[in-house]
Amino acid sequence: MLGEHRQGPMGASAHYSKLQKFNCIPAQLGVPAQTRCWLSKFYRALPACCSFWRLPGQRLPGSFQHTASHSASGLIKASSGYSSLLHARMADSRGHNRLATIARHILGVPSGQTETTCPHCKICQVCRQLQPRADTPPSQPFSELCSSRLPGKALRSAFMPQPQKESPSKIESKFSPEVRDALQQGKPVVALESTIISHGMPYPQNLQTALEVEAVVRQHGAVPATIAIIGGQPCIGCDKEQLEYIAQRGTAVRKVSRRDMPLVVGNSLDGATTVSGTMLLAARAGIKVFVTGGIGGVHRGGHVSMDVSADLTELGRTPVAVVCAGAKSVLDIPRTLEYLETQGVCVAVYGADEFPAFFSQHSGCKAPCRVDTPQQAARMICASYDLHLDTGMLIAVPIPAEYAAEGAVIQRAIEESLAEADQQGIAGAEITPFLLESIRSKTGGASLAANIQLIKNNAAIGSQVAVELAALR
Numbered sequence: 469m470l471g472e473h474r475q476g477p478m479g480a481s482a483h484y485s486k487l488q489k490f491n492c493i494p495a496q497l498g499v500p501a502q503t504r505c506w507l508s509k510f511y512r513a514l515p516a517c518c519s520f521w522r523l524p525g526q527r528l529p530g531s532f533q534h535t536a537s538h539s540a541s542g543l544i545k546a547s548s549g550y551s552s553l554l555h556a557r558m559a560d561s562r563g564h565n566r567l568a569t570i571a572r573h574i575l576g577v578p579s580g581q582t583e584t585t586c587p588h589c590k591i592c593q594v595c596r597q598l599q600p601r602a603d604t605p606p607s608q609p610f611s612e613l614c615s616s617r618l619p620g621k622a623l624r625s626a627f628m629p630q631p632q633k634e635s636p637s638k639i640e641s642k643f644s645p646e647v648r649d650a651l652q653q654g655k656p657v658v659a660l661e662s663t664i665i666s667h668g669m670p671y672p673q674n675l676q677t678a679l680e681v682e683a684v685v686r687q688h689g690a691v692p693a694t695i696a697i698i699g700g701q702p703c704i705g706c707d708k709e710q711l712e713y714i715a716q717r718g719t720a721v722r723k724v725s726r727r728d729m730p731l732v733v734g735n736s737l738d739g740a741t742t743v744s745g746t747m748l749l750a751a752r753a754g755i756k757v758f759v760t761g762g763i764g765g766v767h768r769g770g771h772v773s774m775d776v777s778a779d780l781t782e783l784g785r786t787p788v789a790v791v792c793a794g795a796k797s798v799l800d801i802p803r804t805l806e807y808l809e810t811q812g813v814c815v816a817v818y819g820a821d822e823f824p825a826f827f828s829q830h831s832g833c834k835a836p837c838r839v840d841t842p843q844q845a846a847r848m849i850c851a852s853y854d855l856h857l858d859t860g861m862l863i864a865v866p867i868p869a870e871y872a873a874e875g876a877v878i879q880r881a882i883e884e885s886l887a888e889a890d891q892q893g894i895a896g897a898e899i900t901p902f903l904l905e906s907i908r909s910k911t912g913g914a915s916l917a918a919n920i921q922l923i924k925n926n927a928a929i930g931s932q933v934a935v936e937l938a939a940l941r
Contacts, residue, residue: 639733641753644705650691651754654941656934658685659750659758659788662696662706664923665714666721666740667901668761669916675715677920679708681927685759688931693755695746697724700736704753714740719901725778743790744782747860751786756849756937758788759930761923762826763862764900765795765804768886775895776807783860784811789849789937791930793922794824794831794864798882798903801831808862809836815862816848818929824866827878827918839863842929846936853941865929871921881910 643651650657660681665674682692693705696714703710714721717738724732724739726748732739741749743763750758764777777799783790794817795804805823808815817823817835825831839845845863852861885906889895894902908915 639702641702641704641749643753644693644703644707646691647693647705647753654938656690656757656931656938657693657755658690658927658931658934659746659753659755660685660692660694660927661743661746661758661760662694662714662721662740663723663742663745664761665694665711666718667723668904669919671715671718673916673920674718675712677923678711678715680920681759681923684924684927685931688928688935690757690931690934693750693753695741695749697732697737697739697741697745699738700733702733702749704749704755714738726782727778743779743792744777747779747782747786747788747790751788756788756853757791757930757934759791759923759927761919761926762793762796763790765799765801766807767899768798768800770800770803773895780804780807780811780813783808783813783862785858786860787853787858789845789852789861789863789933791863791865791926791933793826793867793926795826796900796904797825797827797831797878798886798900798907801825801833805833805836812857812859813862814848814852814859815864816845818845818863818865820866822866824864826922827867827872827915829866829869829872835864842932842936845933846940849933849937850940863929863933865922865926867918867922868925871918871925877911878907878915881907881915884910 647657649655660678665678668674669677678694682694685692694711696703696706696710698706698710698713706714721738721740722728722732723742725742725744728739729745729748731737739745743758743760746758746760750756763783764779766777766780767773767775770776795801801823805815815823815836816839817837819838819840820829821835821838822829823831823833823835839848849861852859882903885903888906889899889902904915904919
């Protein structure tokens with residue numbers, strides 16, 4: 469009927485010996501004689517229907533197994549699970565109709581019999597698409613009728629259990645109209661975090677900076693999407709009123725990483741998303757590029773305290789490209805890079821051979837790899853998606869030289885601030901805001917000005933990468 473008979477490892481005598489076992493077991497289960505006849509013919513026809521069964525390396529329910537090296541005559545194997553499988557598929561009317569329909573589709577309806585339909589059989593749905601429902605036998609066997617349609621998938625679905633569909637999420641994100649339209653039309657969208665507004669700098673500089681960063685993203689052809697949680701609802705794209713609300717509340721808004729999502733969303737609280745939290749919600753929304761100031765990392769002394777930012781583990785499991793000025797200079801940058809390597813995160817430096825240290829262009833750590841254009845960065849992101857790596861990517865952009873603070877001044881302020889934090893017992897999520905504010909005050913505001921400029925620079929580069937990525941995909 470379809471293709472040639474390919475002799476499998478069983479041999480002819482073994483084939484008909486197994487055929488006898490196949491005929492007797494349905495009789496023991498009380499399957500009607502007519503069905504046994506159809507099943508017997510169906511089993512004989514299997515070697516000629518090899519083109520229906522293309523399941524290399526795929527295991528069927530129970531003891532059914534087929535590989536490319538086996539003929540279809542070896543599809544049904546007698547084993548301890550054979551009887552239970554037949555009982556599950558044939559003991560009731562649904563199983564009887566399913567197997568009978570498979571035989572009928574391959575061999576054609578026997579003379580004198582009429583076409584019947586089974587609401588539980590997916591093969592019948594294929595039949596109804598190919599020929600009208602009528603009480604007359606089909607003019608030709610099903611195998612000849614739809615040989616050009618390759619019904620192998622439909623035949624396999626009759627035997628193989630169907631995967632359970634995941635129930636849709638009950639927690640829906642709220643998209644701004646601008647972001648929703650951009651995502652639907654395939655336009656470039658850049659995610660922005662909200663912790664930098666609530667905890668990164670004081671009001672009103674935080675609000676002004678947030679609006680200016682969004683303006684930079686738009687100037688470079690992308691759509692900004694500041695992400696936050698307001699009243700327990702994730703917001704993908706905040707309007708001016710929402711940004712002002714977060715900016716005015718400041719540190720009263722809870723910082724939210726992956727760990728904090730259940731608490732904030734479940735209790736309808738407000739939350740400012742960190743790098744980790746923003747990556748998570750951006751990935752759920754389909755946003756592939758995220759711009760921020762700097763990522764968290766391994767804290768100094770982290771090899772003893774195990775104080776490692778959740779940003780690093782999120783980069784290892786969430787496919788979003790993060791454009792930033794490197795790890796914050798208050799961190800242990802060499803160990804941070806080692807941890808990212810362990811997580812399988814691709815780290816690239818934009819236009820430099822040395823990994824940046826937030827306020828400074830220099831950290832003393834060599835760049836794992838270098839990209840010089842937005843096109844190169846976009847191709848790397850695209851390749852990561854095509855390879856299904858399911859990990860994030862870090863693109864570190866050094867702060868422009870004209871805005872870089874003096875390295876010696878910053879380093880001295882860092883050491884003094886770290887000592888003060890240790891004396892006051894400040895650790896965990898509170899240490900970074902404390903250190904940044906302490907450094908800002910010790911440098912006479914020079915670090916805050918540098919912070920604002922590096923964020924805008926990151927937004928410009930990240931937007932260009934997003935535009936190139938949208939063009940590639």
